[in-house]
Amino acid sequence: MAGIELIRKIKITDVEGAPFARTKVVALFVAALMSTSTLTAPLAGAQVSTPRPGQQVALITGSTSGLGHELALRLGAMGMHVIVHGRNRERGMEVVEEIESQGLGSARFYRADLASFEQVRAFGDAILRDYERLDVLINNAGIARTPGGGRTLSEDGHELVFQVNHLSHFLLTRMLLPRLVESAPSRLVNVSSGAQQPIDFDDVMLENGFSGGRAYAQSKLAQILFTFDLAKELEGSGVIVNTLHPATYMDTPMVTAGGGTPRATVDEGADAVMQLVTSPDIGSGGYFLGLRRARANNQAYDEEARGKLWALSEELTGAP
């Protein structure tokens, strides 16, 4: 039992990416060797969670619950190596174990809070360090409300919903883009929503007239604007980039924890995302409502607005 617990700790700690985490890994490793030599084999086993030669790699942000969890299981069942991400280590490790127990794919958990650019940068650096390829990136993590319900600032001083849903994914994507391009043909999906509200460039951080619904809807539209420009930039690169509203009121903690009544299954949303990951003739630069191509809010087709958002996102995140 102690051996299993130790492996569990090492798998969790090993993946956090920061030098501090590496120190902890070394400490655990030394402690393991000192406590009993029977731990040597399991420790070697802990190294299994790296991709096999030729194995495709998928990263799904926010895959500790809800839609992301289901996507992680599906991509694992396709034989991929899945990078599971979230803030909750226990749930993250459960997802890793679920994937590995399917016996087809492999997985590894990375913890990073998207409310912190420092953690996003450490996460991005860790992925670039640990993976030579990235075939699928699904920017799925999201929040629909702040902890207290009111306007909340991230540790970087930005409106929290905008940072978690849009800015941090912008930063992570820009960091990981070279891997996606090197691994082409590859796919990128930004999980947005049908809830969309134009960004007011005079008050992006919603200092006036904040509401949770407005914060969520502007952040989700920002993801669509970002997707459209990214798809243009990547034309001819072999990286297919799309965005979607997966399904309405899926049965996930985002809906149920807020007292909402689910109207759709997680499977419906996952089917829509998987179409964008696997369909051979889906094209790039699209917005989808479930399985169907659709039109997003008008602002997504306004080049000037897209340019403003891109410049602002670069300025606020320092993204490459």
Ligand SMILES: NC(=O)c1ccc[n+]([C@@H]2O[C@H](COP(=O)([O-])OP(=O)(O)OC[C@H]3O[C@@H](n4cnc5c(N)ncnc54)[C@H](OP(=O)(O)O)[C@@H]3O)[C@@H](O)[C@H]2O)c1
């Ligand atoms: N549910 C719906 O009906 C619906 C409809 C349209 C669009 N969507 C979109 O679908 C996506 C998934 O939603 P869901 O319903 O599956 O939500 P969910 O069950 O609440 O899952 C959200 C995921 O995001 C992660 N996350 C949240 N805040 C984070 C942070 N600060 N840093 C890192 N990870 C964070 C969570 O991980 P931890 O808990 O481990 O932090 C969790 O894995 C979201 O982008 C949402 O906007 C959902």
